[in-house]
Amino acid sequence: MAGREEAEQSVFTRRSDPSLLILLSLAGGEKHGHALASDIEATTGVRLGPGTLYGAITRLEERGLIEPMEPDGRRRPYRATESGLAELADAITELRTLSELGTERLAARVARPARPARVPRLAT
């Protein structure tokens, strides 16, 4: 049960979570919906659909991780709150740990002589 509660507490269900991408984008400055989607696409190559984008914005706003600013015409910019930036920092620390572990293990694998049966045959 505690595990389930913990899972519900976390904003990120996976590493390519739209919520993480949005927080990452807002860490670079306030943006409205279209600017957010364009920035995320330019920096990560992920194009969020409008339903996915605004679903994630709704969730983040409900959790107090981002906040809306005064509307600029029909567009409403958002900015990351302090707790949103803290959540992003936690996620990045987690990613860094994963990245270091992965790098370490891959390096160890390269250093070890590979078994011949596992080496894929190259086409000649």
Added chain:
Amino acid sequence: MSRPSARRWILRAYPRRWRSRYEDEVLAYLDDEFADRSIGVAAAGSLLLGGLTEHCRAQFGAATPGDAGRRGSRGFALVAWGWFLCVLGGIGFSKLSEHFATVPRASGTIATSSMFPVAADVSYVVVVAAALVALLAVAGLSVPALLVAWSVSGPSGRTRLRRTGAWCTVVALAAACALGGLAWWAHRLTSIQRNGSDARYGWAAVVVMVLIAIALGAATRLATVAFSLVRRKHGRLGPATIAWIAVACEAAIALGVAAWWVSVASGAPGFLTDNLSIGLGSGHAIWLFEGLLVSGAALSTSGGYLITTSNRSRRTSAKA
């Protein structure tokens, strides 16, 4: 339909509360992204899926302890929609069992099992009795609930009730006129034509189901609005009582239909392979109707749970 109104129309897939907060922003986003072009299937699909997700979150999403009123309201909606599904399944079952009365006998598929007629009859009686109890309970509790809703709700609540009531009346009258016309047409057919030899009758039964579904949907909407207005002051008309009576009746109906299905499967298997005049096998139709009944019972059970827990948390906060 012009592009802006088509986009606004797609956004109607979202709950009203969500739209009042985000609709303008999303329209601005779509204008920036697509300008005068069509938004395309992918974006439309994304929005429709997003709308469905928001509706599910609105119904099943976790509520905070101070959100007991909204939780109770969601419970009402679930019970009402569960009941709606159950009635649809029940209508389908009654039409199917009427079909059973002549077809298997005509094709000589009734088995000689002595238990078969008794089990089928008993389960049928259970279904009819549960449906009658539910009808009386719903009628007995809904009418006073509507009156209480009218008396305790403020001007905005009364406006909501009046508007929904007018809409329901129009839909119910239109459905009644169409049903009357169909009944007048069906009355002129012979019983043989009604039970298989006239395909038009089978389709007419489908039309009847659709019309009843529309009328029921309207009535369900009215009941949901009324119950959401009386949630703060419902006196003895305990919403949890309504919910659990509905759940008990739905469970009895679903079990009765399942028992009928099992007795038919063992006593007259030929009926299940028989094709109805609408091109659907009797066996498949039974699964469809049983599925509707079980889904309805499951929805109502979730609603009953939400109402009961919202009442409990309200009592707890009142004591505190």
